[in-house]
């Protein structure tokens with residue numbers, strides 16, 4: 001059963017059949033999946049949802065597939081909880097974390113988009129999938145594509161973190177490390193995609209892929225007890241996640257699942273690659289591409305595909321944007337770990353650091369509900385932490401050696417609960 005009417009141009013509104021189409025032939029605008037919401041209303045109810053498995057496929061009617069899910073059966077429905085300790089440090093009353101750092105199977109929110117994209121690719125009859133990636137997408141296409149039995153071509157910039165490279169290679173796809181920036185990788189992939197009949201998840205089947213990100217927003221609302229928060233701080237690379245969180249809340253409102261909370265969306269980027277943040281701050285009409293230089297490699301897209309729409313979604317919501325320096329990113333990763341026990345990657349550091357600044361500036365009020373989008377896992381980006389966390393306490397294998405150390409440690413460390 002499909003609820004997809006077809007594809008619709010985001011600019012001129014022209015309609016297309018549900019096919020492998022990603023730009024409007026008339027105006028070159030990007031196209032988006034269009035649903036039959038009247039049909040969806042009949043089966044997609046809170047009561048029906050309550051009986052469904054806790055995965056992203058519980059929102060099946062609002063995802064662009066025709067048949068049954070082929071991969072990612074355990075993806076989605078990641079933890080969501082109130083972050084009391086971090087909230088206290090940031091001086092806010094109601095802070096929540098949506099934690100995709102423990103996403104199944106590859107520890108980032110990309111498992112959402114890839115589950116949807118690979119299912120759609122298989123429906124289209126592709127046996128080969130590919131992607132241009134800053135790391136996490138590579139990992140997810142590698143892993144879920146292995147599970148689905150698909151041939152995989154993974155294109156990455158050659159300077160990625162070791163953890164991201166190993167986390168692709170283990171699944172034995174063809175990994176191609178391109179000597180260039182992500183934007184150069186992406187341009188090359190557009191050329192390759194035009195020549196070979198492969199499903200490039202974030203290029204020729206991007207309209208379907210991107211819909212997977214909506215589940216991040218649905219889950220926030222459902223896990224808050226079918227309520228939208230007042231503020232959501234979101235890391236941006238290509239800018240797709242922001243636009244799809246906005247779409248998810250619009251859909252839930254339209255379907256009567258939540259009431260309008262006037263949710264404001266905030267874009268977070270690294271100062272070394274902040275084309276979307278700059279556009280929002282300057283209220284500019286076009287996104288000016290930049291050359292990335294930051295430790296937040298998963299967000300290092302200098303020419304973001306959805307930059308324009310991300311900017312629009314943020315400004316329409318009444319939100320804002322902020323960036324964080326590499327030092328601020330590492331400090332924020334440590335802060336999140338030491339308050340909430342979550343080891344996030346550099347992108348999560350960007351979110352926490354940007355949120356902190358927005359709160360301190362008074363842009364996000366201290367007494368309203370705030371959600372931080374934590375989208376990736378720190379085990380994959382250990383390089384920026386090397387030589388910054390100190391070393392383990394080294395002792396001889398004797399009780400006396402331990403107790404000598406213990407005196408110093410006890411004096412220095414007080415439990416927070418005391």
Ligand SMILES: *Cc1c(COP(=O)(O)O)cnc(C)c1O
Pocket residue numbers: 108109110136137235236237238239240241242298299345347348375376377
């Ligand atoms: C890809 C990615 C993002 C941003 O996604 P876009 O939809 O491209 O803006 C955020 N966080 C992490 C960890 C990512 O890998």
Ligand SMILES: [Zn+2]
Pocket residue numbers: 009010011012013014024025026027028029
């Ligand atoms: Zn058009």
